[in-house]
Amino acid sequence: MTVVKALTIAGSDSGGGAGIQADLKTFQELKAYGMSVLTAVTAQNTLGVQGVYPLTVSQVEEQLDSIGEDLKPDALKTGMLFSAEIIEAVAKKIQQYDMNNVVIDPVMIAKGGAKLLQDEAIDAMKKHLIPVATVVTPNIPEAEAITGLTLNSMDDRKEAAKRLYHLGAQNIIIKGGHGEEKEVIDLIYDGETFTQLINDRQITENTHGTGCTFAAAIAAELAKGADSLDAIRVAREFIQVAIEDDLHIGSGHGPTNHWAFQSRRAKV
Numbered sequence: 176m177t178v179v180k181a182l183t184i185a186g187s188d189s190g191g192g193a194g195i196q197a198d199l200k201t202f203q204e205l206k207a208y209g210m211s212v213l214t215a216v217t218a219q220n221t222l223g224v225q226g227v228y229p230l231t232v233s234q235v236e237e238q239l240d241s242i243g244e245d246l247k248p249d250a251l252k253t254g255m256l257f258s259a260e261i262i263e264a265v266a267k268k269i270q271q272y273d274m275n276n277v278v279i280d281p282v283m284i285a286k287g288g289a290k291l292l293q294d295e296a297i298d299a300m301k302k303h304l305i306p307v308a309t310v311v312t313p314n315i316p317e318a319e320a321i322t323g324l325t326l327n328s329m330d331d332r333k334e335a336a337k338r339l340y341h342l343g344a345q346n347i348i349i350k351g352g353h354g355e356e357k358e359v360i361d362l363i364y365d366g367e368t369f370t371q372l373i374n375d376r377q378i379t380e381n382t383h384g385t386g387c388t389f390a391a392a393i394a395a396e397l398a399k400g401a402d403s404l405d406a407i408r409v410a411r412e413f414i415q416v417a418i419e420d421d422l423h424i425g426s427g428h429g430p431t432n433h434w435a436f437q438s439r440r441a442k443v
């Protein structure tokens with residue numbers, strides 16, 4: 176049996192809907208062996224974030240050394256990185272251990288408004304992390320923060336994607352969850368071609384961790400050898416059914432259903 180290994184470098188969400196918990200559940204469902212490097216602990220539930228406790232740079236580096244020296248991942252994704260110092264350390268270790276298939280989810284603010292990345296870290300993200308990205312997955316506000324553009328139209332999103340490409344990412348996907356359209360439009364750019372993935376927008380409160388889950392699914396598919404566009408297409412299907420078959424847990428923004436994708440396949 177060939178085992179593929181996927182790594183998440185992210186924060187912990189005690190509520191289990193986002194962060195490393197969402198990533199590991201997604202890896203498992205997509206049959207990739209999951210590993211994690213923790214960058215921060217959050218006290219969090221469906222109502223919001225009650226506390227944010229970053230780890231030290233050396234604690235993050237030590238975990239990356241443990242992985243790098245023994246368990247080379249076939250793909251990795253980054254999520255909440257919190258500070259410029261952690262971003263720089265992560266980018267350096269990705270290069271030191273020659274890790275490939277790198278999905279960067281530039282997490283900045285939780286759905287409830289809590290800051291998961293310090294403002295001054297955005298420059299480090301642009302300089303150190305986006306250049307090593309196989310795929311970068313900003314939502315609309317994150318794409319605005321990175322490029323300095325205001326994204327009102329699809330043409331604005333295309334311009335932002337081009338700028339992210341010029342920062343060094345190989346593939347860009349500007350996610351449409353925060354868009355105004357009736358449908359959700361995710362815009363993909365590979366330096367030559369724009370592709371739009373258009374899906375039904377679900378009217379639900381239960382979208383906590385959608386970005387984490389989506390990026391983790393892309394990483395799992397890249398780990399299995401898919402090319403970027405095919406990996407994004409599978410991840411899009413994974414997140415669509417995870418939102419459609421939501422679990423109704425907690426009294427705020429609930430998590431998505433990480434086993435919906437496999438449950439539906441089992442029924443076919």
Ligand SMILES: Nc1ncnc2c1ncn2[C@@H]1O[C@H](COP(=O)(O)OP(=O)(O)OP(=O)(O)O)[C@@H](O)[C@H]1O
Binds near residue numbers: 385411
């Ligand atoms: N209401 C919705 N219905 C269908 N798909 C959605 C909906 N909201 C988000 N998505 C999809 O989920 C994925 C993540 O998009 P989104 O824009 O929510 O990212 P995000 O804001 O980074 O997520 P989060 O911060 O919750 O982790 C995208 O593929 C997007 O199309």
Ligand SMILES: Cc1ncc(COP(=O)(O)O)c(N)n1
Binds near residue numbers: 282
């Ligand atoms: C540890 C961690 N990482 C990422 C998110 C973003 O997810 P959301 O925007 O759905 O709150 C989060 N809330 N917590």
